[in-house]
Amino acid sequence: MTNTKQILALLRSRAEGDDDAFYSIALQVAASEARQGHKTTAEEMRAEIERARARRPRGPSIPIAFNQPRGNLEGLIEVREPRFRMKDVVLAPKLVERIADVVLQQRKREWLREHGRVPGRRLLFVGPPGSGKTMSAEALAGELHLPLYVIRLEGLITRFMGDTAAKLRLVFDESAKRRGVYLFDEFDAVGGHRTAPNDVAEMRRVLNSFLQFMEEESATDSLIVCATNHPELLDRALLRRYDQVLEFAAPSREQIREIVTNHLRPMKAARIAWTKVAEAAQHLSQSEIVRATDDAVKSAILAERKAISTDDLVKRLTERQDMRVSFSERRIT
Numbered sequence: 001m002t003n004t005k006q007i008l009a010l011l012r013s014r015a016e017g018d019d020d021a022f023y024s025i026a027l028q029v030a031a032s033e034a035r036q037g038h039k040t041t042a043e044e045m046r047a048e049i050e051r052a053r054a055r056r057p058r059g060p061s062i063p064i065a066f067n068q069p070r071g072n073l074e075g076l077i078e079v080r081e082p083r084f085r086m087k088d089v090v091l092a093p094k095l096v097e098r099i100a101d102v103v104l105q106q107r108k109r110e111w112l113r114e115h116g117r118v119p120g121r122r123l124l125f126v127g128p129p130g131s132g133k134t135m136s137a138e139a140l141a142g143e144l145h146l147p148l149y150v151i152r153l154e155g156l157i158t159r160f161m162g163d164t165a166a167k168l169r170l171v172f173d174e175s176a177k178r179r180g181v182y183l184f185d186e187f188d189a190v191g192g193h194r195t196a197p198n199d200v201a202e203m204r205r206v207l208n209s210f211l212q213f214m215e216e217e218s219a220t221d222s223l224i225v226c227a228t229n230h231p232e233l234l235d236r237a238l239l240r241r242y243d244q245v246l247e248f249a250a251p252s253r254e255q256i257r258e259i260v261t262n263h264l265r266p267m268k269a270a271r272i273a274w275t276k277v278a279e280a281a282q283h284l285s286q287s288e289i290v291r292a293t294d295d296a297v298k299s300a301i302l303a304e305r306k307a308i309s310t311d312d313l314v315k316r317l318t319e320r321q322d323m324r325v326s327f328s329e330r331r332i333t
């Protein structure tokens, strides 16, 4: 049943004319109904809240407050104002299409619900480091004008060993209260190989809680994005919970060219031999290519040049390749 404190808080927010607090508490009530297995009631409440919100007179647009969370959530969630839109991310056309589909489903979520359909909002991003998983979550938030909340799971687990599930509960409760894109980074930490028996038990608990929270939160319109470099470590039961699993990959030749071109400003880039650049960029991640391009642009600026050459780019890309080799050698020894 609904908590008396929640009813009191609802009445207070009404008396104070604080609409945002009113809807936020109402969503909490819907979330606790969902937790108790009353999914239809929760869904009805959430739809009524949406309808009431839509009916409210629209004044001048109010900027979303991007303050860092305080109290119980401090140190668990980092909030970011999105700096990117989807046009900034260079991805394979199929991936762009699938993300655009998620954006559309979210924008038209009420329309979908009126037709008995649930908009997709649980996403798993899989792919190598630096391929744009975080950037895409940020761009998704940018498209939907929502804040991005980042939860670093590895850090959370290490810091709160034994208490991780309770901390995750706080995060999921927050996602029911405050609509946003919730990015669970380093997600493989949940299914990662642990050696100590205590750690294994803790991971099982965390994973089970996560599964339960993913099922429960039908009363929220927040997006849950989990990102991992190691999908093979993830539990099958967990994979089934996602509406979409999106695979990020190393950049194609065309994508390398697009990334470099996007980062050349203010340099002119006439007569670049793109085949040579693509060869030099082979096996580098999108993130490394951005850094190499930035390095090349910086040296050209310092040399007071207005244009950049193929050699400038190849030199910086080769440097990044060397850094990779020396890093992996150090890890072997």
Ligand SMILES: Nc1ncnc2c1ncn2[C@@H]1O[C@H](COP(=O)(O)OP(=O)(O)OP(=O)(O)O)[C@@H](O)[C@H]1O
Binding pocket: 088, 089, 090, 091, 127, 128, 129, 130, 131, 132, 133, 134, 135, 136, 227, 228, 229, 259, 286, 287, 288, 290
């Ligand atoms: N697909 C991309 N298009 C354009 N820029 C990209 C892309 N991928 C990465 N970058 C650049 O590299 C930076 C780091 O990428 P990002 O953090 O999104 O990678 P990631 O896949 O989340 O990596 P990790 O698994 O290490 O967290 C971005 O801020 C952006 O500058």
